Amino acid sequence: MADSDSNAPQDGAASAAESKHTQSQVEDTASKLSNLSLRIWPPTQRTRDAVVTRLVETLSSQSVLSRRYGTLPEEEASVAAKSIEEEAFSVAGANFSADDDGIEILQLYSKEISKRMLDTVKARAAAAAADAPSGSAEVDSNNAGPAGGEEISSSSVKAEA
Numbered sequence: 001m002a003d004s005d006s007n008a009p010q011d012g013a014a015s016a017a018e019s020k021h022t023q024s025q026v027e028d029t030a031s032k033l034s035n036l037s038l039r040i041w042p043p044t045q046r047t048r049d050a051v052v053t054r055l056v057e058t059l060s061s062q063s064v065l066s067r068r069y070g071t072l073p074e075e076e077a078s079v080a081a082k083s084i085e086e087e088a089f090s091v092a093g094a095n096f097s098a099d100d101d102g103i104e105i106l107q108l109y110s111k112e113i114s115k116r117m118l119d120t121v122k123a124r125a126a127a128a129a130a131d132a133p134s135g136s137a138e139v140d141s142n143n144a145g146p147a148g149g150e151e152i153s154s155s156s157v158k159a160e161a
Contacts (some may be wrong), residue, residue, distance in 0.1 A: 041102025
């Protein structure tokens, strides 16, 4: 027991030194972090490629969007996705300032992608509807337009009745 009592002051000194060292590390890390600035704009090329990949999936596979406007063939979707992303990146980049942390620009980038994707599928659906023979209410899944017996217009419904 005498040995454990003689080690007690040494353990206390070691603990105090360790605590002082830990405090020093915390202060050093806090100093480094106060000089750190996090920027999320512009996105990395890897992020931009992931956006294009996701756009291709959305445009070329079954989704809420494709139920209404149809799907695009994968090659056409790939070309459209690259164009959509590049245009959205250009618009967002033109609005970026060095004082901005990028959050607002990233939101603009996202909105531009959504807007341009919707414009793309709507334009394709309108073109497909103009090329389709009148009176046809069904369109296959690779073409744009209503499918599954959705109403095209009131005049075509009356004509079929």
